[in-house]
Amino acid sequence: MLPLRKIISDETQLRYNAMQIDMFSLLPEARQRIIATIAAIEAKRAFWLAETDLTVAVVGDGAVGTASDTPRTVAAAGGD
Amino acid sequence: MGNRRWNHDVATRISKLGGRAHGGECGQRPRAGCKYSRGADYDHHAATAGSDQRPDYQPVVTLNGWTLPWRMNGYWKEFHLVAEPVVREIAPGMKAHLWGYNGQSPGPTIECVEGDKVRTFVTIKLPEDTTIHWHGLLLPNGMDGVVGLNQPPIKPGETYVYEFGMRKSGTFMYHPHADDMVQVAMGMYGAFVVHPRDPKFMRVDRDFVFAMNAFAIDPGTYVPRVTEMTNFDLWTWNSRVFPGIDFLGAAKGDRVRIRMGNLTMTAHPIHLHGYDFKVTLTDGGWVPESARWPEVTIDVPVGAWRAVEFVADEPGDWVFHCHKLHHVMNSMGHDVKTFIGVQKRDLAKAICKLVPDYMPMGSTGMEQMAEMEMPLPDNTLPMMTGTGQFGALGPGGMTSLLMVREGLASSDYKNPGWYKYPPGTVAYRIDNPITVPVRKSDATTTPKANVEVQVVKRGRPQRR
Numbered sequence: 001m002l003p004l005r006k007i008i009s010d011e012t013q014l015r016y017n018a019m020q021i022d023m024f025s026l027l028p029e030a031r032q033r034i035i036a037t038i039a040a041i042e043a044k045r046a047f048w049l050a051e052t053d054l055t056v057a058v059v060g061d062g063a064v065g066t067a068s069d070t071p072r073t074v075a076a077a078g079g080d
Numbered sequence: 081m082g083n084r085r086w087n088h089d090v091a092t093r094i095s096k097l098g099g100r101a102h103g104g105e106c107g108q109r110p111r112a113g114c115k116y117s118r119g120a121d122y123d124h125h126a127a128t129a130g131s132d133q134r135p136d137y138q139p140v141v142t143l144n145g146w147t148l149p150w151r152m153n154g155y156w157k158e159f160h161l162v163a164e165p166v167v168r169e170i171a172p173g174m175k176a177h178l179w180g181y182n183g184q185s186p187g188p189t190i191e192c193v194e195g196d197k198v199r200t201f202v203t204i205k206l207p208e209d210t211t212i213h214w215h216g217l218l219l220p221n222g223m224d225g226v227v228g229l230n231q232p233p234i235k236p237g238e239t240y241v242y243e244f245g246m247r248k249s250g251t252f253m254y255h256p257h258a259d260d261m262v263q264v265a266m267g268m269y270g271a272f273v274v275h276p277r278d279p280k281f282m283r284v285d286r287d288f289v290f291a292m293n294a295f296a297i298d299p300g301t302y303v304p305r306v307t308e309m310t311n312f313d314l315w316t317w318n319s320r321v322f323p324g325i326d327f328l329g330a331a332k333g334d335r336v337r338i339r340m341g342n343l344t345m346t347a348h349p350i351h352l353h354g355y356d357f358k359v360t361l362t363d364g365g366w367v368p369e370s371a372r373w374p375e376v377t378i379d380v381p382v383g384a385w386r387a388v389e390f391v392a393d394e395p396g397d398w399v400f401h402c403h404k405l406h407h408v409m410n411s412m413g414h415d416v417k418t419f420i421g422v423q424k425r426d427l428a429k430a431i432c433k434l435v436p437d438y439m440p441m442g443s444t445g446m447e448q449m450a451e452m453e454m455p456l457p458d459n460t461l462p463m464m465t466g467t468g469q470f471g472a473l474g475p476g477g478m479t480s481l482l483m484v485r486e487g488l489a490s491s492d493y494k495n496p497g498w499y500k501y502p503p504g505t506v507a508y509r510i511d512n513p514i515t516v517p518v519r520k521s522d523a524t525t526t527p528k529a530n531v532e533v534q535v536v537k538r539g540r541p542q543r544r
Contacts (some may be wrong), residue, residue, distance in 0.1 A: 015457055
């Protein structure tokens, strides 16, 4: 879980324990947490794709060079 | 200091009276050995032991508080109040950042005698202007302390002097009358007790005093929300809540007086178990004997004092509390839904997948709050708390105990420990009741399965 989101989740749970809030506040918090987690996964995916694109751009995608020179890059680029 | 005569042994303690604050120091009670404290934090009074001078009155005992020492200067009895920021433990586990006097919220109790000429120095160590209003006291208009009207504001760092004679005995209070809403919400108030000139008049054996105040302090925070008008979560006596409020100890046969003032924004019906009492004093004066009627609960209006008296003739641990039952709770949410009668077993499983630490609460009431200890947010108190000799107690807020015991020494105000019940005097369980309880003939204890709700809808206006 994301560190900031974890703080919010933990504090929400503590407030529930203290009967400051009820479960109808816990559930939206859980939803927010899930949305944040999905957004984090999406962001990580976008990062890896972008980094791969960058590597390809820097090293070359093998189309101009010989394929045998950069097998790793080709494999990574193939994932796009 | 010239030929000033000092009150008992406080001279050395407050020799800085002329300039420096003596806030934060211990207070003296003007009576040898009169010790009243439960926690180490409030063990103020030991220093008076050995004092040889006793005043000609029964000194009051301020719950979780103290009486301000004074000195005699000619015919004047001189006190020195210092308004300053303080840290107050509301109950073990929670501290509030308040404003108070001489190191504490509430300020120390001022005690004097009818006919005394009282001079009070007031030094301001707050970040803003203030004044002191002497609530209920009969005095010259220029001493009444309303900022802008009766006097200029006392600015930070300044010291003002109030001088007036005590025209009558009774229970009064002092509080600011400059930015009053904020300053009282921050904890600035104190009791002012004037004893009768005739020491035999209305004499009691134990005389307790406290004022009520309310704070709105969100979990995890330390400073009260000063703009709050209704939704308070800490209903305090002398800025303390149960189980942090001193117990009221009395020996069997003692005549007991309890003086109660109200600085909150709602009335408090204060109820004492096991006794009936009479209201003998308001801040307007003593109630003539012919006008006193018996009560078990007395409503203390906003901005007023009541004093009740009774003879502590029935030993035991008697609860003493505000009967507005939201006021015998500590911090809690007031928008929490009611789940009584709602089965949450299946729901709980589903929610636990999303919120692993979820535990369904409230389906059978809220008593489990008193029995369970769960991790709470920082700097807050469980809404119900405390443990007695039979298990979880459950109250909070404006709750204390009257503890009446045989043979308690007159100077003994320590917590005597839970009452030891004589055998056979406690309610007990019986497994085979011999009688069948009579019930109302058409009693309905569960909703009928075939309840049909008929909804009659009004015809909607036709659109044309």
